[in-house]
Amino acid sequence: MHVTATPRTYWLEHAWLGTHVEPGVALDVRDGRIRAVHPGTPAPPPGAEVLRGLTLPGLANAHSHAFHRALRSTVQVGSGTFWTWREIMYATADRLTPDTYHALARAVYAEMALAGITTVGEFHYVHHAPGGMPYADPNAMGEALLEAAAEAGIRITLLDTAYLSSGFGQPPTTHQLRFSDGDADAWARRCSTLREREHARIGAAVHSVRAVPADQLATVAGWAEEREAPLHVHLSEQTAENDACQEIHGCTPAQLLALHGVLGPRTTGVHNTHLTAEDIALIGGSGTGTCMCPTTERDLADGIGPAAALQNEGSPLSLGSDSHAVIDLLEEARAMELNERLRTRSRGHWTAAALLRAATADGHAALGWDDAGTIEAGARADLTTLALDSVRTAGPLPRLGAETAVFAATAADVRHTIVAGRHVVRDGAHTRVPDVPGALAQAVAALRA
Known part of the structure; x- marks a missing residue:
């Protein structure tokens, strides 16, 4: 990522x-950061870049x-469960190579930039070649x-x-062999060779309690x-996982995660x-965060998680597009509130401001970018501008912009x-991926060939 001085x-x-x-x-x-914020500036200063909306x-x-x-649209055909969806997902994972994965991810991350996303947390588990053999570069x-x-042009935390x-x-199934390093020590040795850079942080993930033995957590x-x-x-995406954990570990x-120091x-x-x-x-008492992915959770018929109760107990909320049935963080924010309304038959569990915080500052914090996600001096100069004159957003008073962003846009x-002070998307067009x-x-076609 190029940062200009x-x-x-x-x-x-x-x-906002x-x-x-x-x-x-x-x-x-300057240097990719906001150095000063000047409210009460009614007209653009000379030479300023103007962001309307x-x-x-x-x-x-x-x-x-x-x-x-x-998988978009392909997995929408017919019926099924999370577990039948997973088989289709495995078949796609089997066809990935470093080159095809790079091409797909570049396009997906460009789609995210067009959706106003400046940082992504990539939950990455397709590590090796089919059959489990490492590539010449294990990473x-x-x-x-x-x-x-x-x-x-976006930031990433590679989890x-x-x-x-x-x-x-x-043991891993045939499909899962390329996900596995054999044991947690081998996993740690491999990912310890990954290096952070200006646009990238390196984090870790436990796929699930069923995928990492308890003594290796x-x-x-x-x-x-x-x-x-x-x-x-x-965590607890499926009741079948809960039932199996109870049977094996009581x-x-x-x-189980708390017992082994994961929370x-x-x-x-x-x-x-x-x-x-x-x-x-x-979860709340330990300060563990909660990432809700409403469009995926409803697409896979997983259920509605207790986000409000978790936050009330002290769990910070963030949002993700997960399986990318759609890539729209405003929809994820809206869906979290609307799902809770359906579940409780009452309205107003979060303000629009609280939902935007989940999509910005708290999401960045969950990914290790504590200095991003706000418009204030010292923060990274990462910005998203929404039109207020589209068929969805025209009409409301500008002071209701947070409500317009969450419930209409x-x-x-x-x-x-804008990422690090530079346009990645300008006037709705990506500046790097034409x-x-x-x-x-x-x-996507290359994975179907």
């Missing part, structure tokens, strides 16, 4: 400053499986993702994932703790769907995406 001034017609929408805000930007901090997509983008697949994000078994006490957690890196885990997945302030549980009251208290309303739809179509 040349000072720039941006003038925001309307800016975390608690309210402020008209006329000028930003001084509502400008938010850049959005953070806290949970992504880039290759799942190739060839991860490096393909890091390079794809750089070319698409290198330990995936060692097919179920409790079961501490190795993964310790690796992340030593590096002060984010640690993510799929406790819930959340309790804590740098950890994020993804989905957290089927939890007991004790689980909720355990979509990714199609993103006009500008034909994003074409790149997506070509990359």
Whole structure:
């Protein structure tokens, strides 16, 4: 990611400053960071770059499986369950190579930039060649993702994932061999050779309690703790996983993770769907975050997680597009509130501001970018500007911009995406990937050949 030292001034017609929408805000930007914020600037200063509409901090997509983008529409045919969907997913994973994964991820991350996403958390577990043999570079697949994000112009936290078994006490299946390093020590040795760079952080992930033996969970957690890196885990996404965990270990997945030191302030549980009251208290009390992925959770018929209860117990919320049934963080924010309304038959569980915080500052924090996701001096100059004159957003008063963003706007309303003070998307067009739809179509077709 190129960061220019040349000072720039941006003038925001309307800016969401975390608690309210402020008209006329000028930003001084240098070395990829916001150096000063000047509210009450009614007209653009001389030489300023003008951002018409509502400008938010850049959005953070806290949970992504880039290759799942190739499944869009294909997995919508007919009926089934999470487990039948998984078989189709495995077939797609089998066809990935470092080159095809790079091409697909570059296009997917460009699609994210068009949707206003400036940082992605990539939950990465396709490590080796089919059959489990390492590539000459054991991190060839991860490096393909890091390079794809750089070319698409967005930040990435590569959550290198330990995936060692097919179920409790079961070896990997044929499909899963390319996910597995054999044991957690081998996983740690491999991912320790990954290097951070300007646009990239390296974190860790436990795929799930069924995919990492209990006696190896501490190795993964310790690796992340030593590096002060984010640690993510799929948690209680399916009742079948809960039942199997109870049968084998006599406790819930959340309790098993707590027992082995996985929960804590740098950890994020993804989905957290089927939890007991004790689980909720355990997660919240430990400061463990919750990443909700509503469009995937409803697409796979997983259920509605207790996001409000988790937050009330102290679990910070973030959002992810996960399987990329759609890539739209505004839809994820809206869906979290609307799902809770359907579940409780009452309205107003989160303010629009709280939902935007989940999509911005709290999402970035979950990915280890604590200095991103706000419009304030010292923060990274990552911005997303929404049109306020589209058929979806026209009409409401600008001071209601947060409500308009969450409850009316979509990714199609993103006009500008700025990362490190530079346009990645300008006037709705990607500045680095000229034909994003074409790149997506070509990359997906290559996996069907």
